[in-house]
Amino acid sequence: MHTISHEMLTLDRVKQILDNHEQLELGEEAVAAIEKCRKYLDSKMGDIGRPVYGVTTGFGSLCNITIPEEDLSQLQHNLVMSHACGMGEEVRPEIVKIMLLLKAQSLSYGHSGSQFITVQRLVDMFNNDILPVVYQQGSLGASGDLAPLAHLCLPLIGMGEVYYKGARRQSADVWQEMGWEPIRLQSKEGLALLNGTQFMSAHAVWSLIQAERLSKWADMIGTISLEAFDGRIEPFYPHSHRLRRQPGQLLTADRFRELLEGSELIVRKKEHVQDPYSFRCIPQVHGAAKDSIAYVRSAIENEINSATDNPNVFPDEDMIISAGNFHGEPIALPMDMLAIALNELASISERRIYKLISGQRGLPSFLVAKPGLNSGFMIPQYTAASIVSQSKGLCWPASCDSIPSSQGQEDHVSMGANAATKLVRVVENTESVLGIELMNAAQALEFRRPAKSSEKLEKIVSEYRKQVPFIYVDQYMHPLMAASKEFIRREDLY
Secondary structure: OEEEOOOOOOHHHHHHHHHOOOOEEEOHHHHHHHHHHHHHHHHHOOOOOOOOOOOOEOOHHHOOOEOOHHHHHHHHHHHHHHOOOOEEEEOOHHHHHHHHHHHHHHHOOOOOOOOHHHHHHHHHHHHOOOEEOOEEEOOOOEOEOHHHHHHHHHHHHOOOEEEEOOEEEEHHHHHHHHOOOOOOOOOOHHHHHHOOOHHHHHHHHHHHHHHHHHHHHHHHHHHHHHHHOOOOOHHHOHHHHHHHOOHHHHHHHHHHHHHHOOOHHHHOOOOOOOOOHHHHOHHHHHHHHHHHHHHHHHHHHHHOOOOOOOOEEEOOOOEEEOOOOOOOHHHHHHHHHHHHHHHHHHHHHHHHHHHHOOOOOOOOHHHOOOEOOEOOOHHHHHHHHHHHHHHHHHOOOHHHOOOOEHHHOEOOOOOHHHHHHHHHHHHHHHHHHHHHHHHHHHHHHHOOOOOOOOHHHHHHHHHHHOOOOOOOOOOOOHHHHHHHHHHOOOOOOO
């Protein structure tokens, strides 16, 4: 059970909640803050005496239109309903589930004005795996993730569709089955639900979890490739790395030396003086990716522990402030950086693949005994090159762009939602390329027998061979490549 409170929610804790299928509950601190804020907002409605954006007015460029008190609930209902304008592919269910968690967390701080029942229903949806249908396209990442969060929250008012028990269903039918009534939104409440960065930040959280796993596998696979290519150990000695003081670089070199400890291959006499950059510069490239991941993690952990809607309500100070905490720039830039960092892991991986099949250092061309009759590992490298090229295009920063909206009132936007969705694509692409490298590296390593690598690496290769066999002659490669990609989803081997 995870209690939503005002303690720091970490990436590791989110991963633990998801992996262990933990239930959520609102802690006493959160409940008190939610109810205090709502009570304050209700008490202000009678004597507020001035237009307050989103509370007594319309939205966006309609902020100058005052709404009669009797229509305020309908205003919030209309907001959620009318903003559900998403298009494109559906967001994967595991990311939608993170969105529910992060939305409840953001509303729990008591600066949003939500009713307790509204936040509790988000928790109920999470706990019962009732996952709204959310679409990837529609958010500018500025006034929060308006369109996708509208789809996330439509079920609260008895509208929209959800996935429940493996079926896509009308939320109204599921609500009836659960004995839940649609929620009658109160003043400001629809805006609290839609103004927020939970679409962007959920994608970032999911991508970071994968990125940290892939970074570890990139080191592991790169070490096997180094052994298979008969690479040198000197570029991984600590002496040079201490001169540069880059923490990720130092960590990568340390990791490679640890993985190679006890290897017969790494200590044998080498014919060549130095290795290509894709091997010799692994600490610099993999290390830079590690440092980028660490920075992005810090930015995203700050974000998921924040109230990101508008306006912000401060009961103790008797203030309602219309500001810009929904703007996605603080996480749009880091997500663009993370995409670039991950594709650098894939880019250098593809170069190692190319070297392994190039017929150098005693390895047969394309890693088969009879090249010519057999194409061997020729085309998996083509596939890796194609994937890396696609990711290069996806790495153009979405946060460089801005298109004004709402009649110019929202005149600078982050495009962070586009940074988020393409980041997920780059994660998937990087996983594919690393899977292909592992397939090549394990194949090439067999041509170094009877010499052995380290105990740790031999264990990895032994486990891998249970899923992907050594290739003697040409065969249908796609299933083996898919199995290789699936293999690196394991966390018990690094």
